[in-house]
Amino acid sequence: MFPTTRPRRLRRSGVLRDLVRETRLAPADFVYPLFVKHGKGVRDPIGSMPGQFHFSPDTLVEEVGAAREDGVKAVLLFGLPERKDATGSEAWDDGGAVQVAVRALKAAYDDVLVVTDVCLCEYTSHGHCGVIEAGAVKNDPSLELLARAAVSHARAGADIVAPSDMMDGRVGAIREALDGSGHEDIAILSYAAKYASAFYGPFREAAGSAPQFGDRRGYQMDPANTDEALREVALDLEEGADIVMVKPALAYLDVVLRVKDAFGVPVAAYNVSGEYSMLLAAAERGWIDRERAILESLTSIKRAGASIILTYFAREAARLLR
Numbered sequence: 001m002f003p004t005t006r007p008r009r010l011r012r013s014g015v016l017r018d019l020v021r022e023t024r025l026a027p028a029d030f031v032y033p034l035f036v037k038h039g040k041g042v043r044d045p046i047g048s049m050p051g052q053f054h055f056s057p058d059t060l061v062e063e064v065g066a067a068r069e070d071g072v073k074a075v076l077l078f079g080l081p082e083r084k085d086a087t088g089s090e091a092w093d094d095g096g097a098v099q100v101a102v103r104a105l106k107a108a109y110d111d112v113l114v115v116t117d118v119c120l121c122e123y124t125s126h127g128h129c130g131v132i133e134a135g136a137v138k139n140d141p142s143l144e145l146l147a148r149a150a151v152s153h154a155r156a157g158a159d160i161v162a163p164s165d166m167m168d169g170r171v172g173a174i175r176e177a178l179d180g181s182g183h184e185d186i187a188i189l190s191y192a193a194k195y196a197s198a199f200y201g202p203f204r205e206a207a208g209s210a211p212q213f214g215d216r217r218g219y220q221m222d223p224a225n226t227d228e229a230l231r232e233v234a235l236d237l238e239e240g241a242d243i244v245m246v247k248p249a250l251a252y253l254d255v256v257l258r259v260k261d262a263f264g265v266p267v268a269a270y271n272v273s274g275e276y277s278m279l280l281a282a283a284e285r286g287w288i289d290r291e292r293a294i295l296e297s298l299t300s301i302k303r304a305g306a307s308i309i310l311t312y313f314a315r316e317a318a319r320l321l322r
């Protein structure tokens with residue numbers, strides 16, 4: 001009790017605070033999401049996400065080289081197709097932007113971990129994450145297509161595939177397809193508890209994946225639910241997920257904590273586009289301190305229990321931690 005106990009004694013200097021710090025962020029915690037499209041020499045700024053770009057495979061290799069210099073050695077790739085159609089067929093095209101980029105990255109660096117986002121929404125003309133029949137997103141026919149995309153990514157050399165579609169049963173379908181094609185060592189990072197969130201706003205411009213009708217609430221989770229997140233995670237683990245993700249991160253730290261406590265498996269959290277752009281917009285107006293806000297946000301995600309943080313701040317945060 002006070003005055004014997006004085007918590008402030010351990011806050012008196014930076015060295016002391018470092019010694020008693022419970023959570024340490026490191027560049028090795030980060031996965032850097034990147035957008036790749038066809039072409040050469042492309043480095044187009046993404047309006048809704050200042051500091052982020054659309055790259056072609058060659059400039060992507062340069063960007064990943066620079067990230068590597070900063071200490072970030074894990075990347076997540078999203079693809080922008082040349083053409084969109086009803087089934088999103090470019091998703092499993094071995095000549096697709098993601099597949100070409102994965103091969104280029106693997107040829108350039110032997111110490112970069114490549115994760116690929118597996119989904120159909122960037123590739124479908126309607127912008128939904130599964131196939132449409134009679135105006136509805138159909139679950140089971142989508143599984144086969146997602147599995148094809150995952151196998152195509154694995155064939156290109158991806159280390160981890162990350163399904164983000166939220167169709168039921170897709171982890172199992174992907175695991176079976178990977179194993180059946182000799183890719184039993186390729187891991188699955190499932191977007192297990194992915195919420196129907198307003199914080200994906202800037203991403204939809206970045207990936208050109210806004211649904212042309214309706215919204216994603218018929219497959220992504222209701223922000224009000226956490227027990228359901230645990231059921232989703234349990235199902236994905238039973239189906240063979242190696243890492244489970246909670247997304248978004250900051251508004252769902254309670255979910256990160258519960259998932260970590262309940263399962264004890266590697267948990268990832270996605271610091272999404274809205275979380276990124278919101279912080280940058282406030283910092284640009286001088287309303288918050290950019291660097292401190294970045295590190296505080298990322299620390300909170302790790303503190304909640306995520307050992308893997310997917311963040312557009314990966315490079316900047318890694319430099320700040322140096």
Ligand code: PBG
Nearest residue numbers: 119121164199200203272273274
């Ligand atoms: C596609 C996908 C989305 C994100 C990752 N994969 C968008 C969505 O589901 O609408 C969001 C990423 C971000 O906002 O940074 N299924």
